[in-house]
Amino acid sequence: MKNIIIGTAGHVDHGKTLLIKALSGIDTDRLVEEKKRGITIELGFAHIPNDDGYNIGVIDVPGHEKFIKNMLAGIGGIDFVVFVVAADEGIMPQTREHFEILQALGIDDGIVAVTKTDMVDEEWLEMLLEEVEDYFKGSFLEGKPIIPVSAKTGDNIPELKAEIIRKCDRENKRLEDKELFRLPVDRVFSMQGFGTVVTGTLMDGVCNVGDDVVLYPSGAKAKIRGIQTYGKDTDMAVAGQRTAINLSNIKKEEVERGDILAMENAVVSTNMLDVSLKVFNSSDRVILNNSRVHLYAGSKEALCKVILLDRDVLGAGETCCAQLRLEEPIALRRGDRFIVRFYSPIITIGGGQVLDAMPDKHKRNRQDVLDAFKILEKGTVPEIIEMKASQRKFPDSDELALELGILRADSAAIVKEEVADGRLAMLSNGAVLGMEKLERLKQNIEYIINKYHESNPLADGIPKQELLSKLRESFHIEDEKLLASLVTYLMESGVIADKGKNIALAGFVVKHTAEQEALKEKLAEMYRNAGIELVKNDEAFALHKDKNIVAPLLAELVEESIIRKIDSAYYISVDAWNKCMDAAASFGADFTLAEYRDKLGTSRKYAEIILAALDKAGITRFNGKTRTALIAR
DSSP, X not given: OEEEEEEEEOSTTSXXXXXXXXXXXXXXXXXHHHHHHTSOOSOEEEEOOOSSXXXXXXXXXXXXXXXXXXXXXXXXXXXXXXXXXXXXXXSOXXXXXXXXXXXXXXXXXXXXXXXXXXXXXXXXXXXXXXXXXXXXXXXXXXXXXXXXXXXXXXXXXXXXXXXXXXXXXXXXXXXXXXGGOEEEOSEEEEEXXXXXXXXXXXXXXXXXXXXXXXXXXXXXXXXXXXXXXXXXXXXXXXXXXXXXXXXXSXXXXXXXXXXXXXXXXXXXXXXXXXXXXXXXXXXXXXXXXXXXXXXXXXXXXXXXXXXXXXXXXXXXXXXXXXXXXEEEEEEEOTTOEEEEXXXXXXXXXXXXXXXXXSOOOOOTTOHHXXXXXXXXXXXXXXXXXXXXXXXXXXXXXXXXXXXXXXOHHHHHHHHHHHHHTTSEEEOTTSOEEEHHHHHHHHHHHHHHHHHHHXXXXXXXXXXXXXXXXXXXXXXXXXXXXXXXXXXXXXXXXXXXXXXXXXXXXXTOOOOOOHHHHHHHHHHHHHHHHHTTSOEEHHHHHTTSSOHHHHHHHHHHHHHTTSEEEEETXXXXXXXXXXXXXXXXXXXXXXXXXXXXXXXXXXXXXXXXXXXXXXXXXXXXXXXXXXXXXOSOO
């Protein structure tokens, strides 16, 4: 069956609740105070029986200005509105306020019901109908049915119901995939024998009895124990239904109106929102930068600060890009609509749409930020993914799906196509980055390595750990696997080259000056002449004032097998080292330090240093007092 949610709107005491009772047989005023005062205070719920195959849920909202926040908790999830105007009063203050709220929330269809026709004569009614038609010109209700009705006499109630049924034959814009399931909680209570029950309009997705779910923004986990839709038990609820869910493993006190029940990683808990914000045309107030306002989104109310990113004042009828910084976390998706009300006095002044539920903190009046907002507002999903992949974060396709409020499979398919077309790069850990970001990364690495070479001109590259540390700092990367994947990608794409302990720019070759070549030869000659009479490193470094010149030359001589490092203080020529190995091998087993010293014809000090190096190299083994040669002569 097709599931439709309709809502009422209109001024207090214009007959919304009586009209719903006439259509559904259900009195939505359930509170004692509502019965006593004769006005709706809280959200009411009903369903309209029909033989046309529709589940039609109805949300009855309060009309009184004092209860606008209750109205806002339910009206955002409707498919279309039955807008009520009383024939005896016409357009009133909450008529205007409710109408502007509906427009800000993106409601795009509806019916106008002119109620209480039994209280006016035909001439008055005709004049009132013209006034109503004029009022809605230029809006989403222009040209929509305007039906005069009387809940008291039943006049035209069948015609209104028939029009509602016709409206139900509409394209379903709700997403019905389980991973996108979310239900904004508008009521929570406890039932003896059942435990915690939450109700709300199921916005997207489906849920089943037995599903594991998460309550946002708290992150508390629960299991669906039972489901009711329109008063009947069911195993599954789908998008577009008024739904009651019995939860296990969670207490009533852990849930409140405004929470979102969803699958794990289905929505974002955030303290910041990038939004498109508009002040109502009729507002006599403005929003100043840094203003504090009440935010209403889904069934949630929260306080936030408005940061206007391209101006200082937002006036009536104006729209701008803004960042909302919330005083408590809220769970939303990109594309969600919201309303803002003045901090004090609490009056409705505007609304807008969430463009990014996971933004970075922005500075004002920056062209790059404003350009990004244009893409968020007007761009395609691939264009937005490309933009996000060029920002500071390194998202994977699942994270992009969460940020954009789309299916993970759809995000993965778009990313795959973008990578194939060369618009995105993908790392081995699944993270993606845009070409603009990749270019910045290449330039940053080139700068880091060239800067290192200024102080270390003969080094064949920068030490790996030093490069990783600088990249970690420059790109705010805390994940070591991400860092490793990034370096691997840059190596595989020919940007940098692995030099063992160091990393160099691809194609980099150390170039010596004539002076450095002469110094290198002088060092080699010094070690050849020394033989087994070891030369201490200090003597080598004394040949030049800059240690950063001598050390790389010694490393080159080692790489070219001209000298060998035997410990932290000494190098030895390779010819001399071979003589040292031959001398050890000539003994076979059980030779002493003294015997080895005499064999080499050197001092005890040098013989001891050489034997320690031979032990470390696995050429000899020290047995406590004697040694054994592990290689044959």
